[in-house]
Each structure stands twice: as C-alpha cells, then as structure tokens.
Amino acid sequence: MSSSTLPLILPSHIIHTLTFSKAVLGLVVFVALRFIGTAIYRLYFHPLRNFPGPKLHAITQIPAVYSIWKGQYHNLMVELHHKYGHVVRVSPNELSFNDHRAWKDVHGHQKPGQPKPIKHPSWYVPAINDVHTIISANDVDHARTRRIFSNAFSDKALKQQEGLFARYADLLVHKIKESYNKDKNHVIDMVRMYNYTTFDIMSDLAFGEPLYLLTNEEYIPWVTNIFKSIRTGSKAGIIRYWPSLYTLAKKLTGNTFQKKRVVHFQYCVDRVDRRIARGSDQPDIWNLVLNAKEGRGLSKGEMYANTTVFMIAGTETTATLLSGLTYYLLKHPEVLKKLAAEIRGAFQSDEDITIEGLQRLKYLHACLEEGLRMYPPVPIGLPHLVPPQGVQICGDYIPGGTTVQVQQLAMYRSEKNFAEPNSFIPERWTSEADGKFNSDNKHALQPFAYGPRNCLGKNLAYHEMRIILAKIIFHFDLLLNEESNDWDTQEVYTLWQKHPLKCKLTPVRE
Numbered sequence: 001m002s003s004s005t006l007p008l009i010l011p012s013h014i015i016h017t018l019t020f021s022k023a024v025l026g027l028v029v030f031v032a033l034r035f036i037g038t039a040i041y042r043l044y045f046h047p048l049r050n051f052p053g054p055k056l057h058a059i060t061q062i063p064a065v066y067s068i069w070k071g072q073y074h075n076l077m078v079e080l081h082h083k084y085g086h087v088v089r090v091s092p093n094e095l096s097f098n099d100h101r102a103w104k105d106v107h108g109h110q111k112p113g114q115p116k117p118i119k120h121p122s123w124y125v126p127a128i129n130d131v132h133t134i135i136s137a138n139d140v141d142h143a144r145t146r147r148i149f150s151n152a153f154s155d156k157a158l159k160q161q162e163g164l165f166a167r168y169a170d171l172l173v174h175k176i177k178e179s180y181n182k183d184k185n186h187v188i189d190m191v192r193m194y195n196y197t198t199f200d201i202m203s204d205l206a207f208g209e210p211l212y213l214l215t216n217e218e219y220i221p222w223v224t225n226i227f228k229s230i231r232t233g234s235k236a237g238i239i240r241y242w243p244s245l246y247t248l249a250k251k252l253t254g255n256t257f258q259k260k261r262v263v264h265f266q267y268c269v270d271r272v273d274r275r276i277a278r279g280s281d282q283p284d285i286w287n288l289v290l291n292a293k294e295g296r297g298l299s300k301g302e303m304y305a306n307t308t309v310f311m312i313a314g315t316e317t318t319a320t321l322l323s324g325l326t327y328y329l330l331k332h333p334e335v336l337k338k339l340a341a342e343i344r345g346a347f348q349s350d351e352d353i354t355i356e357g358l359q360r361l362k363y364l365h366a367c368l369e370e371g372l373r374m375y376p377p378v379p380i381g382l383p384h385l386v387p388p389q390g391v392q393i394c395g396d397y398i399p400g401g402t403t404v405q406v407q408q409l410a411m412y413r414s415e416k417n418f419a420e421p422n423s424f425i426p427e428r429w430t431s432e433a434d435g436k437f438n439s440d441n442k443h444a445l446q447p448f449a450y451g452p453r454n455c456l457g458k459n460l461a462y463h464e465m466r467i468i469l470a471k472i473i474f475h476f477d478l479l480l481n482e483e484s485n486d487w488d489t490q491e492v493y494t495l496w497q498k499h500p501l502k503c504k505l506t507p508v509r510e
Helices: 012-044 055-059 062-069 073-085 100-109 140-151 155-160 162-180 190-207 223-242 243-278 287-291 300-313 315-329 333-346 356-359 360-372 408-413 457-474
Strands: 087-091 094-097 391-395 394-396 405-408 476-480 502-507
Touching: 012 055, 012 100, 012 333, 055 062, 055 087, 062 073, 062 087, 062 223, 062 476, 073 087, 094 300, 100 315, 140 155, 140 287, 155 162, 155 287, 162 356, 162 457, 162 502, 190 315, 190 356, 190 457, 223 243, 223 315, 223 408, 243 300, 243 476, 243 502, 300 315, 315 333, 315 457, 315 476, 333 360, 333 457, 356 457, 360 405, 391 476, 405 457, 457 476
Parallel strands: 094 405
Antiparallel strands: 087 094, 391 394, 476 502
C-alpha cells in the first residue's frame, strides 16, 4: 500500500483539542440560538409585547440593571417616559408608570375582592432576624403593626415632642454660630449638619438618647455604615433580577452577603435593649407604643426589626429634603428672600417659633412642596408584583407576574403633570400661581407614597423640616459656595448620593 493511501492518524492531543473546540462551538451556537429565540418571544409573543419602550429593554434586563449599577436609573426613567409616554416597558417583565392614576391603581385601596399589586417579595425582605417590618409585612401584619405605632406618630404625640425638635434645631444654630465666630469665612457642609440633626432627633425618639453627632460634629461608624449600606445594598440588589443567582449567593455566603445590614441591625438591638432596661417617663416612641393596649403585644423581634427602618426612613430622607431645598433656595435668591421675609416677619424671637405657628406659613409650605417635587428623597419607584389574575392600571390590563413601579422623579418632571417641570417655582403651590400652573396635577405629588401603606412618619417629617429650616433662615443669611453650583448632579442608589453642600452662613441676629 502506497503512502498516499494510508489513513491519516492524528495525535491524541489534537483530537482532544478538536473535540473541545466543537463542544465550545456547539455551546456558543446553543446560547446564541436560545438568546435569539428568547428575543423573538419577548418582542412578538410576550404578554407585555404591546407596551412601548426600547426594543433592547424588552429583550433583556441588562440595560436597566446597568443603569442601576451606574446610579443613573432615575435619569433613565425620566428620559424613557419623556419619549414613550405614561407607561414604559423598562425590562422584559417590568413596566414603569408616571401617570398620577397609577398611585391609586398600584398603591391605593381597592374594592373588596378586587385584585391589586402586592409589594414585590423579592425586593421587600424581612430584617436580619427574619421578622418583617412595617415596610415588608403583608397587608394583614402591616395593618396590625401600623395600628401599634400610629399612636407614637400621631399629631398629638408629635406636639409633645416639640421641645425635642426645638432643642436640636437650636443646637444646630448654636454650632453654626460657633463656627462663624471662630472663622467668619468658614464654609459649612449643610448636608452633614442636617444629617447630624435628624439622626440625633430620631435617636432620641427611638432610644431615649441622641447619637451626639451635633455635639461632636462627626459621624459615628454606625451612621457611616448606614450610608454605605444604602449604596452597596442597591448595587447588590440587582442580583434579584436573576432569582436563582440571588438564592445561590445567599446560600454560599450566608449573612456575609449582607454584612452591613447585620451591623445596622445589631446596633439597633443594643440600643433598644438599653432603652427598655433603663425605662423612661419621656413620651418617646417606646413609651407611647408600649403604654397603648395594642402595643403590649409587640414582640422584641418586631421592636428590633422596625427600629432598623425608623433609623433610616426617619433620618436620611428628611435631611435629604432639607439639603435639596436649601440648594434650590440658594440657586433662586428671589425665592429665598421671599421666604426669609415670611419667616422673619412671622416671629419676633426664636422662642416664638412653634409647630403651630410654622403650619400657618403658606410660602414655607409651598417651598417644601416644590422641594419635594424637584428633589424627592426617594426618586425612583417601589417594585410591586401583579397577582396571577392581572389588574387594571391607568386603563391598561396588566398581566399577572408583571413587576410594576410608579416613578417619583419621572412623575414630577413630566410636562403632562406640571408646567415648566424642571423649574423651581414654589408659587405653583400658592393662590398667587400664574394661570399656566392651574393645570398642574397636584395629586401627582406623593413623595410619602400613597394609600394604606403611605409613610407613617409623614407628619414627623413635616414638623422636623419646618422647624429646622425656619430656624436656619431666621438666624442666618445663606450663600452658596461656588464649588456646589452643580450640587444636584448626583447618582441615585435607591436614595440620592449627596455631595457636600458648601455654604457660607452669616448670623443676622444675636
């Protein structure tokens, strides 16, 4: 047999290489075909196929997840709603709304027996001790928990706290004057000062003692951990878009997957235990809760879990609004001048500034509302899940299994809801409003959410915001430092990631 007719015999390592290459090629082809098949289904056969939005968003959740990771999800939602209208398909199984009707359809009361979206169980998880909070609880447990805590957050209870609010607002004023007396050119970061104040107030309400942030003018590690956990939690939360990966990550890492949550929880546990053991006659949260008939049934686990919520929802968000509103006032000197005239004209001395007196100031209220519209503390939507039978939202049938969100910032920056939506104009909330603002949909503004699960601390937040801001403006002339001119250009990781707000404050009275 000639050499030309001998069969070709390849070395074994070459055969293995070719086999491996074929396997890899086969896997690539399989993945590609599966992606194409999934894309075709999601574009042309999926139950959400008729809802508007970018085609790439309909095919994969990656664009939405990428924007969350980059802290730009809030801007993406504003852009998509501006382009596509009141409802947008932002990922394969997710719809976003910026129509005011969505507040009632997603968050509001429904008729008995009528299906309604529920808080998405993948996003609203229990505290570290596996006890649900007032935020994550189902409707029945939420109603029970809300009844227990409502006494502590009632208007009557909050007026009992007026001296506490005033004490910390006065300390804030004192600290700023102290800095001015040391250096008349001193520039102050008002983000820090507002955070110090709101954290000290809530700590006193929840634990019977402050954190002494204002006194020491420094964050303690626990508060720094809270800020970091909000950011990292938002980034880590994107894994929920792939439920199987989320479950696997929790199994592999245990609580190290949420280490910062563990630190926050344990700090709250220690403080609550210390407060209960010490006892107190002051009308703080736990006295008002535990002295009420229903509150006696509150377990220690529920106390711990809900305190973790209060120490974020009742602190950072209030300071956020104060920071944002201060920035917009400084960017609009004519508004600040008008507000200062109202506050300084209403009170002859600091002692005259009371909760009741502040509630009568109409322009102050208008500035707060416009601040909440321009810079809502929670600028994105809260994920809800449509039940299997589907629901009606804004006149559209939404199939079961769909994730839906009502977007805050996108709602408030829409021309369909507000004239000149990107302009800071408090007059739109007053009787002096120009005729073009008569068509503003005031009902669209729901910064404390809507319906039976709206923010329990809404009145607390308004009282704090009024008294803190009023005392700052009563005592100081404010000037924005040049380095903070573009302060409102910020990332969002669930909450705004605030830069230092550098201001010069000059006392106007002793």
